[in-house]
Amino acid sequence: MKKILVAIIMISIGITPMNSGTHQADTEKDRIVYICTGPKVVAYHYDENCKGLNKCSRSIKAVRLRDVPKRHRPCKICAE
Numbered sequence: 001m002k003k004i005l006v007a008i009i010m011i012s013i014g015i016t017p018m019n020s021g022t023h024q025a026d027t028e029k030d031r032i033v034y035i036c037t038g039p040k041v042v043a044y045h046y047d048e049n050c051k052g053l054n055k056c057s058r059s060i061k062a063v064r065l066r067d068v069p070k071r072h073r074p075c076k077i078c079a080e
């Protein structure tokens with residue numbers, strides 16, 4: 001009985017990583033992040049109310065992670 005259970009677990013582990021991996025990557029890219037539209041800004045924020053965004057003198061824009069300009073890096077305050 002135990003062997004069967006282990007086999008089932010192994011099969012489900014073997015199948016799911018590819019599916020869930022792809023799914024997670026898509027979800028991550030579709031995640032909404034926040035960027036300040038100022039010219040020297042190079043960070044994007046996961047938290048709309050992040051302290052780093054409080055310093056923003058221009059408007060704050062919500063964008064999908066896939067649309068964030070390449071020079072942007074995750075904020076050190078709200079990113080984990």
Ligand SMILES: [Zn+2]
Nearest residue numbers: 045050075078
């Ligand atoms: Zn932040």
